[in-house]
Amino acid sequence: MIVTISLGAPSRPRPAALLPAWLLVLPLTVSALVGLPPAGAAPADGPARIALVAPRSAQAATVTVSPRRPMAGEQTTFSGRLSPRGRPVRLEVRAGSRWRTVARARVGAGSTYRLRARVMRTGTYRVAAAGFTSRQVRVATVAQGMSRTFDAPFVTGLPRVVTAVPTPRRAGRSVSVQRRSGATWTTVATRRTNASGVARVPVSGGAAGSRTWRVVARSFRGAPARATGGVVVRTATTTELLSVGQAAGKESFSPSVSADGRWVAFTSEAALLPSDEDALNDIYLFDRRTGALTHLLPQANSHVNNPHLSGDGRFVAFQTIASNLFGEGDYDYDVAVLDRTTGALDLVSTTSGGAPGNNDSYVHAISDDGRFVAFASTANDLVSSPPPNTSVRHPYLRDRRDDTSFGLDRTQSGWSTTGTFSMDLAGNGSRVVFTTTDTNLAPGNVDGSAIYATEIDANGTAYNRKNLTPGMQASRPHLNRTGELLVFTSTEDLAGDTNGQSDAYLRTAGGAYLLAAPAGPGKSIGEDISADGRYVVVSTESPQPGDTNGTDDDIVLWDTASATPHLLVTRGGPGSSSGAVLSADGRVVVFGSLAAITASAGGDYDVFATVLR
Template identity: 30%
Template sequence: MARSIRTTRSRWPAGAGSILAAVAVLAVTAAPAQATPAPRGTVQVSVGLNGAAPDDQSWSQGISADGRYALFTSWATNLVSQPAKSGRDAYVRDLRTGRTERINLADDGSVLDGFTDYVAINADGRYVAFESDAVNVVPGVQVQGRNEVYVRDRRTGRTELVSGGLTSTDTDKFHSSYAPSLSADGRYVAFVSSRTDLVPDLQGTDPSLARPYTWDYNIYVTDRRTGKTRLVTRGVDGKPGDSMSLNPTISADGRTIGFTSLAGNLLPPEPTPDPAAPAAGGTASADVELAPGAAAALPRGAQSGLSRPTTGVYYTYDVESGRIRAASLDLDGKLGYASFDATISPDGRRAIYALPEPGGSTNGHRYHTVLYVRDLRKGTVTKISGGLPGTASVGSSDHGRITADNRWVYFSSAADNLVVGPQHPGWDVYRHDLRTGRTERVATAPDGSLGNGSSIAPVVDARGGTVVFGSTSGNLLPGAGGPEHVDYQVFARTTGHHGDDDGDND
């Protein structure tokens, strides 16, 4: 993609909050165990060397299942001693020891000569998947200077190419792969790609299908153990999806993949929502107020398009059967278009998505988004961000992430009717208890007062003990009462583990 698109300092991060929390942490760890416990309360994750302030902005991306390793991306150049060669890099911070390491590195450990936007971490934090347009990631592998997906083993220090293709016959420089998601053990990697050489029956597909700014991207899943790749978005006609699919999330066991798609051939015609029916959750081109960073789920070139979509149908894919099912239903059972921040629970049982509702928004859009959770086994749908009884709001809610016990949903919202008491004037981070229906604010100052900036993009560990989020607030840390920051930085708050005594995993 064009380098000019990528170097805009203030543009939002791609795929913010890519996370896979597992029900249990794997026995193998990425680093020797430390006796030091994780700090309590709120701490800053994006910290410069020797405690210095970061010299640029950072964004929350993920967290290991035990809450120890926080994953984030940053433009800052003073987070580690090894100098950066490009703009955005990816980092893991050990919340117990305070150690930060750059993880988008070449196989020989050298710094990359390209950018990284999309990242994911597995359950125990050993593996981190990332995409990059660098040409020096794996020596001897020609990637045409385009974006590809890699996995870094933090224990061995090795980096491998995941989206390399069967024969590397696709030489179109505009084809790319991005947005990885990892299974709990790091074996399976789901990702988006416009390459034509990833599976056997697509060999020789016309490269012109994915020229710059097109929507022809599909979802794939690769087994790193066997090296085999499968096309996820295969239509009922046996062909790849006929339009863009994006934002895959793979379950902890690797058996379920959730994704958003604009393709019209994934299901028989009957279940497809009517694009002219906003009552069914809005339309793919509706004037919707999105959460900060939501548009970054699109490929980089597409983000600059004037007619880029804002919503799409959310689907789940069963790896064992190959079945695709539409997931983004509203309370009336109507299929709607969800924003691009939709995801699934670690066990693959629930889909979490935001649907547009008419009635305006805080910034003048015709629609705002409301968060839903659907139990894919029972078929029930719960509205998360509807607000306190007797109230209404035009503030959007999105970026929902759920704990492994399927009880707590963390999300971003600009709504002003979710909790009693003083209301935040902008975006803030909340958590909702699916058992009791109670919602509470998360990104607060030490005395419980409101943050004085905007807080977004929460990611949470398996048990809900630690949440990582981005914020411009200057009063979140003990003893810090400064004004709102210009740049977003990443923070972690220890909330305490939640019990799993509701028996809701049956």
């Protein structure tokens, strides 16, 4: 930057006070000196021209724009460094061939400046001062957007969260959740976005039913508000009947729930939808988010039952004796998986040639990603070197990705000679467990029955079988997601139990045993465990506080982290409850019951869901 100063006549020197303040303090470097007399000599007639160069520290090589890509109308900051303090600066925007000033300020402490303006549209900006202009900066505005996720369904009396992400992301923006009543939108809750630009708004859904909701990101730094379109969100009661339909009156049972608690699959003898035209077992799927009920596999010409959902609810493992699904001619039970996204069916209990096994197979579990399926079978043609006969139910692991099956109870002399009657699979597919009375599968005493675990590596290979319950009678295994924790049922008096009944226990990762059954004289059965192992759900005959049906089985929940008393889930009249399963976070319990858990229950064995928090 070249600064040119004209000096007056010698007889009338210009007072220093008349020079600009910034020039007085600006360090100058002489680049050219023309006609300057020696010190003390009178200057020559006429003006002297002194060309002065501002040092590099006074030049703004760059301008910082924040936010870098503003919303149209958003107040935007242009900042940089320029000397000296107090120097006037201005922000200019190019308008055709001219520059228009849109903001003014002065250089502040530390030789820094800040200019603020609303950027209405994409344009070119620069910072200017006396004798100085910065480099030009192209500022592009971006359109607003909004993503939102409803923690649905809403539940009467329990808060739920609406997660909103206005884009571009800004911290501190006010976000409101609104509910429509007629033509009017009413704000029910408001929060501000956090440092990551995310707003989590707790909402109470109110009375049961479906209503239209939307999310509004309020105006922000001059940028206008942004509203999403309306979306219908269902509000459910804390406990609701899931086996609903036009013709209940028969039993529904064997529920399974997805990890997020949204999808519930179950078996029903009742024709709950018009597509069910027979009196056979069928599988239904209930969507707790929308309240919709779907009849799965209506084309099957015989029983389809015992569904098991993958973690995301996409895959449904089941067993069937239908002859028209896989060309099964002898009406044996087969195990298969339905891909609800594509509609494809995959036979699990298959020979190497792809044919159904030559005897019954029964499904027990599916991994969260749908890759592995644990099942038991009396077929003797599912693997090479098969078992010798079809009189023993053997445990198998099917790797659907690699199209391979593994027999899990092989011994040095061949196969186990006793049957398997319960199995489970870790959600992440790292471990499979099964119950057997065989005494030759691994070291450790087998007192009646024992639970064996087999590890599964990333290639799908099963290895390192071991006895998890040596010296005790144990059954009904349930693993948490990682397979480190095991819930089981035993008649042994472990961990201080003295009632002489079957009780539920938790085996820790270190091999210790904790009592998971509520206090009382009745038997208790371990039903399921949450993904992180914190919650255990149990059915028990021991009467609990608030229990009005005596020794009929009830569902209770145990919080292992806080060691709180068992929470009674089922509060109904006479009738037992069982078959409980948990969502991954332990918030939703799904179970079957003969009790009149809700007013809409029909008196038969029905499937219910209870939201705990």
